Amino acid sequence: MIESESQIRVRYVETDAMGIVHHSNFVNWLELARIEMMDNIGLPYVELEKQDALMPVLEVYIKFLSPAYFDDRITIKLFVPECPNARCIVEYKIFRGTTLLAEAKTLHAFINRKGRPIKPPSIFLETMKSFF
Amino acid sequence: MIESESQIRVRYVETDAMGIVHHSNFVNWLELARIEMMDNIGLPYVELEKQDALMPVLEVYIKFLSPAYFDDRITIKLFVPECPNARCIVEYKIFRGTTLLAEAKTLHAFINRKGRPIKPPSIFLETMKSFF
Amino acid sequence: MIESESQIRVRYVETDAMGIVHHSNFVNWLELARIEMMDNIGLPYVELEKQDALMPVLEVYIKFLSPAYFDDRITIKLFVPECPNARCIVEYKIFRGTTLLAEAKTLHAFINRKGRPIKPPSIFLETMKSFF
């Protein structure tokens, strides 16, 4: 299994008139956690893009359990539960301290810059395999 | 069943370096569609907020089928499939013309400004009942 | 002089924990107003982009006079005070009803997709000239 952990601090612009973080920002935090996971496994996302391999989000699911607030220090725990092949599942737990704020799941595949589905780059598959 | 339809035009700021709309914006489009649905049933969301009844998102799920681009005219078809009680399910289909771009589902409940769960305001339940 | 007017409705996601619209959204409203101005003069921005002519923002200035709130109906009055040549100045007044919320000014030039400065497309200059 791949595990990765990211830290963020809530920005003022991420809050809304309920006084809490607007839920759409959690989607961006998941993205940030994926980028840092790929750094951590030695496969920076920018390198994949240079090989004309983009990794769009096919599905996103988030369950919100407790609100986040301005200036909160947030930990995003990311898991890749199974070795990705054509499709890649990523799971997340978002915490402030020990408080679980949200659970999430995303599904990904590869496309090229023209938007056509492509096979995952071999460097991606090989790197991923080494973790399972 | 409640049905509602919203029109939006993609803003440049909503695009990303893949040349398409960044997926997090779909979350905001769902919100906009809910606000307009509530206008359409005669229960503007601002009125609920004045009664200290907020309607946060508990869960969001989006399945992305086809990308949206800058300047696209987007139609969001919203459905409330069953009469909401303590919880409210909302479903969405997002189109550009006849092309289905995404399907989505959100779950909501009511809280007050202090973040405490509350019963749905009676005006909300009565209005909703009249549609089922 | 070119004049154009755009209408928007404040989205919930545009608010912040002060209970008002976060100031960064005004920057996006200016952009939206420019896009609609270009439609109005018969020169849609997407058409310019197809000719490999992009119009980035070189400078932006905004003076905030009064806050905007969720669900506000906002009018953006846009002016092009002088005939643009290599550079294009755009001015804005942002209102809710008769209340002036902000005044703004942006400066633009043309670049191509590689980021190189280019001359304005002749269709842009000719169209603009016809208004002065």
Added chain:
Amino acid sequence: MIESESQIRVRYVETDAMGIVHHSNFVNWLELARIEMMDNIGLPYVELEKQDALMPVLEVYIKFLSPAYFDDRITIKLFVPECPNARCIVEYKIFRGTTLLAEAKTLHAFINRKGRPIKPPSIFLETMKSFF
């Protein structure tokens, strides 16, 4: 003079279809730099808000010199050029490495949660004075 330095890494969501960072995000980076400056001088912004003292942006000016890209490591150098009294001027230089990407300036005052102008809290004035 007060000086402060903040580091950020460009998020994918901050890019646009030109392949660069959308200019509106620079406004948010300025905010983030102000928050960190206030931490650095021992006066966290959240503490001011607890005293019912908010510090909205009255004016913002940004001059864009060179684009930022996804994954760039950005340094924001912030300066408070003169001791703030009722109004507070903040200046910024935004770099990627040694490349100056933008220069900016914001103007601030204090209001309370009801939106009324207030005097700066004495703790703010005293702390600021100690730096000039």
